[in-house]
Amino acid sequence: MSELESFLQWALSDPLVELLLARSFLTKTQFEVLLIDIYSKRMGEVLSEKHRKRILRKTSKGAFFRSLKQAKNNVSRALFTILLLGYVGVLDSPELVPYAELGNRLKALIEERDSEKIREALVKLIEGSVRELTS
Numbered sequence: 157m158s159e160l161e162s163f164l165q166w167a168l169s170d171p172l173v174e175l176l177l178a179r180s181f182l183t184k185t186q187f188e189v190l191l192i193d194i195y196s197k198r199m200g201e202v203l204s205e206k207h208r209k210r211i212l213r214k215t216s217k218g219a220f221f222r223s224l225k226q227a228k229n230n231v232s233r234a235l236f237t238i239l240l241l242g243y244v245g246v247l248d249s250p251e252l253v254p255y256a257e258l259g260n261r262l263k264a265l266i267e268e269r270d271s272e273k274i275r276e277a278l279v280k281l282i283e284g285s286v287r288e289l290t291s
Contacts, residue, residue: 160195167191172262175279179286181234186227193224254285 167173168188177187215223241247261278 160192160199163195164188164191172279176282181230182227183223185223186230189220189223190227190231258282258285
């Protein structure tokens with residue numbers, strides 16, 4: 157199993173990833189192809205069609221790139237939504253600080269994959285923060 161495949165296996169089975177993904181604008185397939193695209197670019201790898209199909213269980217080249225385009229579009233739209241809300245004053249900078257901190261905590265969680273207490277605390281913190289922002 158390659159490093160990419162190991163990473164995908166972890167990412168797609170992590171409970172926190174599942175929770176965040178369920179509340180995101182991405183489908184599981186879009187998330188997976190986006191991870192493959194970003195990871196392979198960061199590692200300087202060019203995925204052969206055979207390798208990509210093995211990772212994605214026989215997905216066609218067209219389906220892969222269609223899902224990738226949809227994923228990038230969804231991420232772009234989410235970012236523009238945040239920018240729009242910030243521009244009109246709905247999200248002032250101080251209100252966004254906790255989310256930047258949450259992002260950093262989530263990155264730290266990758267190092268502590270087995271720590272269920274940290275994961276549960278982050279889930280509660282994320283859900284509470286999002287509820288507070290959207291209420």
